[in-house]
Amino acid sequence: MDIHISSFEIERHDISTRMPFKYGIATMTHLPHVFIRIEASFDGQTIKGISADHLPPKWFTKEPDKDPLDEIDDMLAVIKQAAALSKEIRTSSVFSFWHKLYQTQDSWATENNIPPLLAHFGTSLIERALIDAFTRFKDQSFKQLLQSNAFEIDWTPLRPELAGLAPKDLLEAQSLSSITIRHTVGLADYLFENDIPQEELLSDGLPQSLEAVIQFYGVTHFKIKINGETESDIQRLVSIAALFRSLDLEDFAFTLDGNEQFHEVSSFRKFWDTLQNDEDMRAFFKRLIFVEQPFHRDIALTEAIGTDLRAWSDAPPIIIDESDGSLDSLPIALELGYRGTSHKNCKGVFKGIINRATIISRNRKIGKEHYLMSGEDLANIGPIANHQDLVVQSALGIESVERNGHHYFKGLSIFNQSIQDNTAESFQKLYTKDKSGYVRLYIRDGKLEIEELTSRHFGACSNLL
Numbered sequence: 001m002d003i004h005i006s007s008f009e010i011e012r013h014d015i016s017t018r019m020p021f022k023y024g025i026a027t028m029t030h031l032p033h034v035f036i037r038i039e040a041s042f043d044g045q046t047i048k049g050i051s052a053d054h055l056p057p058k059w060f061t062k063e064p065d066k067d068p069l070d071e072i073d074d075m076l077a078v079i080k081q082a083a084a085l086s087k088e089i090r091t092s093s094v095f096s097f098w099h100k101l102y103q104t105q106d107s108w109a110t111e112n113n114i115p116p117l118l119a120h121f122g123t124s125l126i127e128r129a130l131i132d133a134f135t136r137f138k139d140q141s142f143k144q145l146l147q148s149n150a151f152e153i154d155w156t157p158l159r160p161e162l163a164g165l166a167p168k169d170l171l172e173a174q175s176l177s178s179i180t181i182r183h184t185v186g187l188a189d190y191l192f193e194n195d196i197p198q199e200e201l202l203s204d205g206l207p208q209s210l211e212a213v214i215q216f217y218g219v220t221h222f223k224i225k226i227n228g229e230t231e232s233d234i235q236r237l238v239s240i241a242a243l244f245r246s247l248d249l250e251d252f253a254f255t256l257d258g259n260e261q262f263h264e265v266s267s268f269r270k271f272w273d274t275l276q277n278d279e280d281m282r283a284f285f286k287r288l289i290f291v292e293q294p295f296h297r298d299i300a301l302t303e304a305i306g307t308d309l310r311a312w313s314d315a316p317p318i319i320i321d322e323s324d325g326s327l328d329s330l331p332i333a334l335e336l337g338y339r340g341t342s343h344k345n346c347k348g349v350f351k352g353i354i355n356r357a358t359i360i361s362r363n364r365k366i367g368k369e370h371y372l373m374s375g376e377d378l379a380n381i382g383p384i385a386n387h388q389d390l391v392v393q394s395a396l397g398i399e400s401v402e403r404n405g406h407h408y409f410k411g412l413s414i415f416n417q418s419i420q421d422n423t424a425e426s427f428q429k430l431y432t433k434d435k436s437g438y439v440r441l442y443i444r445d446g447k448l449e450i451e452e453l454t455s456r457h458f459g460a461c462s463n464l465l
Contacts, residue, residue, distance in 0.1 A: 001093065002041070002042075002092065003092065003094065003097050004040070004087075004089065004090045004091075005040050005083075005089070005130065006041055007039040008037070008038050008087070009036075009037045009038075010083075011034065012033075012034050013032065013034070013415070014031075014033075015031065015409065016029060017029050017379075018204060018409060020186075020188050021184075021186050021404070021408040023187070024225075024260065026057055026058030026059070028057075028379065031054055031055055031056055031072070032054070033385075034053060034079070034125075035384060036051045036052065036083075036126070037050050037465065038086075038133065039133075040133040040134070045137065047133040047137045049129040049134075050132055050384055050465055051125045051128035051129040051384060052388075053125060053346055053378070054380070054385070055075040055076070056378050057071040059322070060115065060118040061115055062297070062322070075118070075121060078105075078109075078114065078118055078119050078121055079125055081108060082105050082122030086101050089104070092152075093152035094150075094151045095350060096154075098350050099350075101123055102120065102327070105119055105120060116325040117297075117325035120347070121346050124346055127348060127349055127350065131458055132388070134150075135457035138150060141175075141454060141456060142391050142395060142454075143174070146171065146353070146395055147167060147168045148168075149167055149168070153167055153354075161361065162358065165361070167353065170356075171356070171397065172397050175395050175450075176393075176398075176450070176454075177449065177450065178449050179390060179399065179400075179403075179447065179450055180400045180446060180447055181217065181219050181401070182219075182255065182400050182401060183210075183222050183402075184222075184404035184407070185210055185224045187226075189210060190210070191243055192209055192210075193208075193211050195209065206410065206411075211243055214243075215247070217443040217446060218444065218446045219446040220252045220446050221252070221253050222252065222255075223255045223257055223402045223404075224240060224256055224257065225257045225259055226258060226259065227259065227261060228258070228262060233271070234275065237275070237281060238281070252287055253289050254289065255288070255289045255290055255291070256290075256291045256292065257292045260293055260295065260297055260300075261294065262294045262295050262296070263296055264295075264299075264304075264305075264308070265295070265308035266308065268294045269308075269315075289317070289372075290317040290319050292319055292321050292374065292376075294318065301333060303336070305336060306337055309337030317339040317372060318338055318339060319333075319374060320338055320341050320342070324342065324347060324355075327354070329341065331358070334371065339371055339372045340359055341355055341373060343356065343373060343375055343392065343396060344376045344377060344378060344380075345385070345389045345392055346378055356397075374398070375393040375396075375398040375402060377389075377403050381409050381412065383461055384459075384461075386405055387458075387460060388459045391454055391458060394454050403441075410440070411439050411440030412431075413439075417437070420433075422461055423461055424439045426461050427452045429451070429452055430442060430448065430453065
């Protein structure tokens, strides 16, 4: 097959959150959301493809002193660079196209001192649009093409340990039909309804406090962010545990997001030991699934961290997230003593598939579920970005997935009514229309029904092409 990309365009929407989302050193209130559209040729047949994402400052690069507007410009620059490079590539498979684009974008980023996590955000948006176009060309779902290896995935050069194995040998034949929502508890989020000052109360029909979220959506899985300040972190964790007790929430699970706040294992270990020395916290932390990225990305994959991690025999499961910048980040992390990584489409679809295959393969070799892969989020919203991410999460078999875009944004209300109505009509189990007319995700008992997504091409509505 002869594959190339002939055109590219970017459509920008400047949007606002319904309330602040503090996710580390940044607090999100405004940001751009972009649609990427391409025309791809498969053996001379031109097919359109689409992808989308937020441009979130202070995630791809956490530089405290850098202007967020400059960071947005940087994100746009890596997208445009990936698009320009993609027009110079001709290959015989979607996977080889992605790998060639990854390599050329990587070389450009190295020459220009651009961190790989940022650089390959651009790669991923072109990759996603190309996958979307290919599913339309084949008129099959993403999972069908993955199982038959129509993408022609060859991970042997990247992970020799997977040589001789195809995606169908490691991934389940069917996509998950539902996803358990792991709700983000942002650093600025109010916990109890009575905590909200009168002047900050919202009246848009959606929950605002964690207490209201639990009652409204029925969520039982949570991602709790900490800021690295032991006293205030513990006080907040104690308050969350008290809230759960007040709501008789017994069957719950949570992850702890370290937000890169620790610069050595010893300081995080001291924090952890303080938690374990408190009887109530010790009971609460029996519900912990894993700890995500407690160490700053600058030192997280160093041998010094690994030496201390391997020596910590009773450490909680710890995974990387922001440190997962390159194709070899996961193998390095596992050797250092981490238990896994996260998947979000902004880090790359094929990269996520390779990482998931690696984790499943290693677990099979040791005969237990030791290594982990988490589904994560960047406040994604539909009708493109969140859809495509959910399609991949379900294909990878990740059941508990962080979702928070529906909480920090008012459904699909940033888009015109036509887009909202078409999305709701196309995905009747995934969305519902609020009394005021805007369309939002329909989360029931803490779950999203996603069969409508997984049975389609790559989750996108064709009217947006």
